[in-house]
Amino acid sequence: MKNYLLVAALTVFVSSAQAQEMPEMEMKPRLQSPMPTLPSNLPPWINSRGMDAIFYKPGPYNWAINRIPAFARDMYATGVGHAMAYEALVTGKAPELETKTFSTIDSVLKNQPRTPVDEGAISPRFVQKFGYLEKVFDWAHTLHFQTIDVFSHPGWDDKRKEEEIEKLWKFYQSEPYAITGLPMNMEYLDSFPYSMAFRTNYPKVNGLFWGYHWLQTVNYDMLFRVPVSDQKAQYDLIGQRYRETELYRTDRDFMPMTAELSPRFAKRFPYIANAFDNLHMLHDNVNDILAQSSLSEKQKADQVKIAIYRVLASTHKGEEAGEGEPKTLHDHRHPNGMPGMGMMLGSDEDTMFMSGMGWMDMSECAHCSISLPDEGPWGATVTAEGWTMTVRCMMCARDMAAETPGRAIIRAATEDESKLLVMISDEEGNWSSNIKDVVFLEVVGEHPNCSVWSRAFTSKLEFDRFVATQPELKGAKPLTLVEWSKLNNGTPETYRKIEKPNPYRKPPVSVPPAVGGVK
Incomplete structure (x- = not known):
């Protein structure tokens, strides 16, 4: 037994020493917040059961999502799935969620409705009990759909679309049910005694919910500043x-x-x-509350109201992005280079953990680890295997896509801000382009300057104009799409992989082997 304890002590000592040598490898404990109590300043409407449904902001773009029929039907089906699951949770059918309810939802997802569905008609008991919650959900979902509609509208240029998005946001924020647009600390919002109950007890249905949220967030780069004629082809893959x-x-x-x-x-x-992230976190909180069997019906109702209060715009009135006490309700910090995301579990100002990709610095190129340019062409994004990453140059985009099995989408800047290059690959890595005469510059030099010597142009004429302004590129030849596609420079020497453990998963416990026959 003494030998066993000695080995155990040595194991602890060595582990401690390693942690001191490599502090970045330490697994920080998850934040654990106490059960919240009802605030004294709940908005009066939260205690009203009326639905108070609000319709769309009028505009010629409404229902433009139907220009991509498969996308529209998939989006309409997400509401049906949410409603069915919530109705099961409030009618005593939670034990059927992973079986009968899952199968019913899955059937709808495979046979999607062709028009929007009134979720209240599918979940009458849920709406009766939580009508105040539906006000928040419905109003945020309206923002989801109208944002998509504007980007899908064929009648306006990008400038006018972005102006209308700003108006949509003001329209959305004018109602008391609006969710804050400030980044919020996701670790804090997922730290309550009931947190993670739903994903733990109902992993298949939770997978559907998070799948919906994947669809509801991946689509915006598919549409944003992308010519309407090039949107559907992307959705075929997505x-x-x-x-x-x-x-x-x-x-x-x-x-x-x-x-x-x-x-x-x-x-x-x-x-x-x-x-949108705060909305989806509200969904998660509500899922967890309703799945927590230790809570009474009164406690569940109170906790749902508190969850709503946490994310309302009115709760954070007068507060600013980038400020706030860490890991609290009013923590509005965000990672460097990405104001559109709150702090995550284990993240700091420079790095965050992305499921499936590991630790990332969103201010750097995902392929070469060099800081993204602050000005000029923004480079490109690569969408593959369910993720989207930002890179500095066309070479990084192509080579990163080549490292990933399956099809990919590259969206890239050209010399013309109004002409976004969209390229889609097949399973063999052959690329198609939305710009017929696209040509590429690739004269490999020092990688920190890759955004200069690796670019895309809408024509040979524009290529020649740019090269003429860059003496160091004298003699450079334009590459056709086929020629450019065949190149591959592999992983740059500048790439750095951030080696830190997954903060969401506990490291395996190392049990010392038996010594001298002692077990």
């Missing part, structure tokens, strides 16, 4: 990924975040990205 994979994942560490999946949109409209 929709397939959603229906075949993302809906059925039960291995996510945390819910999908808007800035993870639509970083261009989140950087341009951080307040909308934050509002």
Whole structure:
């Protein structure tokens, strides 16, 4: 026994020494907040059972989502799934969630409605009990759909669309049910005694919910500043990924975040990205509350009201993004380079953990680890295997996509801000382009300057104009899409992988082996 204790002590000592040598490898304990109590300043409408439904802001773009029929139907089906699960939770059918309810929802997801569905008609008991919650959900879902409609509208240019998005946001914020657009600390919002109950007890249905949230956040970069004629082709790939994979994942560490999946949109409209994340966190909180069997019906109702209060715009009136006491209700800090995302479990100002990708610095290129340019062409994004990453240059985009199995989408800046390059690959890595005469510059030099010597142009004429302004590129030849596609420079020497443990998962416990026959 003494030998066993000696080995155990040595194990602890060595582990402690290693932690001191590599403090970044330490696993910090999860925040554990006490059960919240009702605040004294709850908005009066929270105690009203009326639905108070509000319709869309009038506009010629409404229902433009139907221009991409498969996308529209998938989005309409998400509301049906939410409603069915909530109705099961409040009518004593929670034991059927992973079996009968899951199968029913799955059937709807495979046979989607062709028009929007009134969730209240599917979940009457839930609405009767939590009508005040439905006000918040419905109003935020309206913002979801109208934002999509504006970007899908064929009649306006990008400038006018973005102006209308700003008006939509003001329209949304004018109602008391609006969710704050400030980043919120997700670790805090997921730290209550009931937190994680739903994903633990009902992993398959939770997978569906988080699959919906993946779809509801990945679509914005598919649409933002993308020509309307090039949106549907992207959804052919994204929709397939959603229906075949993302809906059925039960291995996510945390819910999908808007800035993870639509970083261009989140950087341009951080307040909308934050509002969507805060909405989805409210969904998670409500799921967990209703799944917590130790709470009485009165306690569940109170906790739902508190969860609503936490994310309302009125609760955070006068507060500013980037400020607040860490890991509290009013923590509005965000990672460097991404104001459209709150702080996550284990994150700091420089790094955050992305499920499936590991630790990332969102102010750096995901492929070469060099800081993203502050000005000029923003580079490109790569969408593959369910994630979207921002890179500095076309070389990084191509080579990062090549490292990932399956199809990919590259969205890239050209010399013309109004002409976004959209390229989609097949399973063999052959690329198609939305710009017929696209040509590429690639004269490999020092990687910190890659955004100069690796770029895309809408034509050879524009290529020649740019090269003429860059003496160091004299003699550079334009590459066709086929020529450019065949190149591959591998992983840059500048790339650094951030080696830290997954903060959402406990490290395996190391048990010392038996010594001298002692067990």
